[in-house]
Amino acid sequence: MKEDLHILLQRALQSLEGSLRSGPVDPQLIVLDRARDSAHGDFASNIAMRLAKAAGKPPRAIAEAIIAALPASPIVERVEVAGAGFINFFLAKDLYARELVRIHEQGEAYGRHRPEHPRKVLLEFVSANPTGPMHVGHGRQAAFGDALGNVLAAAGDVVTREYYINDAGRQTEILAVSVWVRYLEACGEVLKFPENGYRGDYIRPVAHALHQREGNALRHPVTTVFEGLPADAPEGDKEKHIDALIARCRTLIGEPAWERVLESSIAAMLAEIRDDLDGYGVHYDNWISERAFTQGGAVDRALERLRAKDLLYVKDGAEWFKATQFGDDEDRVVVRENGVKTYFASDIAYHLDKRERGFDLLIDVLGADHHGYVTRVRGGLQAFGHSGDCLEAPLIQLVALFRNGVKMSMGKREANFVTLRQLREEVGNDACRIFYLMRSNDQSLDFDLDLAKSKSNENPVFYVQYAHARVASVMKELAVRGMEYDAENARQIVLDRGASLLAGPQAEAMLSCVSRYPEVIRQSATQRAPHALVHYLRELATTLHAFYNAERVLVPETEIRSARVYALLAVQQVLRNGLEVLGVSAPESM
RNA sequence: GCGCCCGUAGCUCAGUUGGAUAGAGCGCAUGGCUACGAACCAUGAGGUCGGGAGUUCGAAUCUCUCCGGGCGCGCCA
Numbered sequence: 001m002k003e004d005l006h007i008l009l010q011r012a013l014q015s016l017e018g019s020l021r022s023g024p025v026d027p028q029l030i031v032l033d034r035a036r037d038s039a040h041g042d043f044a045s046n047i048a049m050r051l052a053k054a055a056g057k058p059p060r061a062i063a064e065a066i067i068a069a070l071p072a073s074p075i076v077e078r079v080e081v082a083g084a085g086f087i088n089f090f091l092a093k094d095l096y097a098r099e100l101v102r103i104h105e106q107g108e109a110y111g112r113h114r115p116e117h118p119r120k121v122l123l124e125f126v127s128a129n130p131t132g133p134m135h136v137g138h139g140r141q142a143a144f145g146d147a148l149g150n151v152l153a154a155a156g157d158v159v160t161r162e163y164y165i166n167d168a169g170r171q172t173e174i175l176a177v178s179v180w181v182r183y184l185e186a187c188g189e190v191l192k193f194p195e196n197g198y199r200g201d202y203i204r205p206v207a208h209a210l211h212q213r214e215g216n217a218l219r220h221p222v223t224t225v226f227e228g229l230p231a232d233a234p235e236g237d238k239e240k241h242i243d244a245l246i247a248r249c250r251t252l253i254g255e256p257a258w259e260r261v262l263e264s265s266i267a268a269m270l271a272e273i274r275d276d277l278d279g280y281g282v283h284y285d286n287w288i289s290e291r292a293f294t295q296g297g298a299v300d301r302a303l304e305r306l307r308a309k310d311l312l313y314v315k316d317g318a319e320w321f322k323a324t325q326f327g328d329d330e331d332r333v334v335v336r337e338n339g340v341k342t343y344f345a346s347d348i349a350y351h352l353d354k355r356e357r358g359f360d361l362l363i364d365v366l367g368a369d370h371h372g373y374v375t376r377v378r379g380g381l382q383a384f385g386h387s388g389d390c391l392e393a394p395l396i397q398l399v400a401l402f403r404n405g406v407k408m409s410m411g412k413r414e415a416n417f418v419t420l421r422q423l424r425e426e427v428g429n430d431a432c433r434i435f436y437l438m439r440s441n442d443q444s445l446d447f448d449l450d451l452a453k454s455k456s457n458e459n460p461v462f463y464v465q466y467a468h469a470r471v472a473s474v475m476k477e478l479a480v481r482g483m484e485y486d487a488e489n490a491r492q493i494v495l496d497r498g499a500s501l502l503a504g505p506q507a508e509a510m511l512s513c514v515s516r517y518p519e520v521i522r523q524s525a526t527q528r529a530p531h532a533l534v535h536y537l538r539e540l541a542t543t544l545h546a547f548y549n550a551e552r553v554l555v556p557e558t559e560i561r562s563a564r565v566y567a568l569l570a571v572q573q574v575l576r577n578g579l580e581v582l583g584v585s586a587p588e589s590m
Numbered sequence: 591g592c593g594c595c596c597g598u599a600g601c602u603c604a605g606u607u608g609g610a611u612a613g614a615g616c617g618c619a620u621g622g623c624u625a626c627g628a629a630c631c632a633u634g635a636g637g638u639c640g641g642g643a644g645u646u647c648g649a650a651u652c653u654c655u656c657c658g659g660g661c662g663c664g665c666c667a
Contacts, residue, residue, distance in 0.1 A: 444595080
């Protein structure tokens, strides 16, 4: 609807190029918005005001000229100049009724855009370390990433979802040693658990499984294990302590056994994460293992290329990347003094690989605490000649969980924290997702458990789902009463007399709102803002509820009934499409 | 100290390529079920858009500055 109008405006401006003294007008410049006040018509454009300065003419004069140059079209009833130079479009009355027909014809595809040359987008999100279960912060990232992927796909991008498994590096070694220490306990040893280990209960089953497989083969007396290690916190340094413990473990049990512990621990954590995401309805196209990626030599090759470009140098025994050349605050280490490559090194290679796989746009959904990291990764891409713009990193602000009005602690190394699974089981997937998605990603979120569970009106999921179910209920009632509804017949009635049959403030508001859906999808994609869709769906549900309360649907008059049912089914379709994009179910009854 | 995010109605928040009278939900007040689901609807009260300055036809939106809150600033990931 909006696109048709946009084309008319473009044509008008093209024909005026000479007289406006402003040269060709970039179509991007043409802003066309829904009028907030119906007195201003259906759509309004401020293009005349934007051109006024360059053209050296008053906005209203330009507006008049544009209107005069506007090609005749059946969709436009009349056009006015208003205010400082707004061009207000009043559309043909039957246009909204015709849009209903379009919704019925396109069904699930309504609102989806099909550009000629779709972008290839790589969307990486969650990528939580496989060192424990996902927490409520990951839940927000998962909901956002998944919905954003759906929104982009609906807007016409080809989206690939990827999970990068951080299964290399120190954190996984800490995981393995945590499992081993719990294993020692399972063997009957009594000891003090390291401060910097993963102390969560989820470690214990992994340790018990290890005990079942290995028996006491990896058991060593506590005195041997801790003999001569640097002191743990609070007296000593917990980092030094755990690193020494890792080294001790590897010596005592041997490298082959260490590898078994490491791999089985990671596999167990990863299985739980995949299971969690699966249960949450989040599915990936690719799972990329950092270890496999590194072992394939990709990181070494990337570093070699950087050396060849003279973008690495050695200082203090470590090798550094000249990140400052690309806007970072300081240069960054890629190879540590001990010869081990940093996570950043593999991330450079990984992002380079994404581009070399042919993706136009890379999106990393990150927790807000990673914001300082983005510049250097972008710098890595720029070092290989890629534009910095090809990487975007929407930051997801923190989630604070409240129960009974009390904020709950969330550290992964703490014994007790609320997992995503617990949250889902407590409040349900749908409420969970909507709650996460209704706020802008750069707004921190207080997740009130009691509120999400209470089925109160403050949780819009019920409101929107109820609107959807309500239409289903009307259809059931129609059948119960034995009333006639023929879709083809209704279509013809709406095409012929839709504007008059669906008149009245509530019907008009509903029809106008439902026709906005394609615009909302586009805007939501452009702004990387799934929450805009949540707000829209709530608004659409409002117009449906208002219409339902104002007008009786199942009336004896066939034409009126058909038109109203036809309209409700169209709104229901759009609600379903929108909920689908958000990853929320659209129930027939509640 | 530096960087990023946030500050809008009593509460939680929408509103960013600058546009017409700043919106929604909750809460509060009042009203609506003997006909399709009242998990709903209708009406109303409620604002110096954190403060100040600037840019211009026009600023919640852009710039500067100050205040307040959150998060980062590792040879961790």
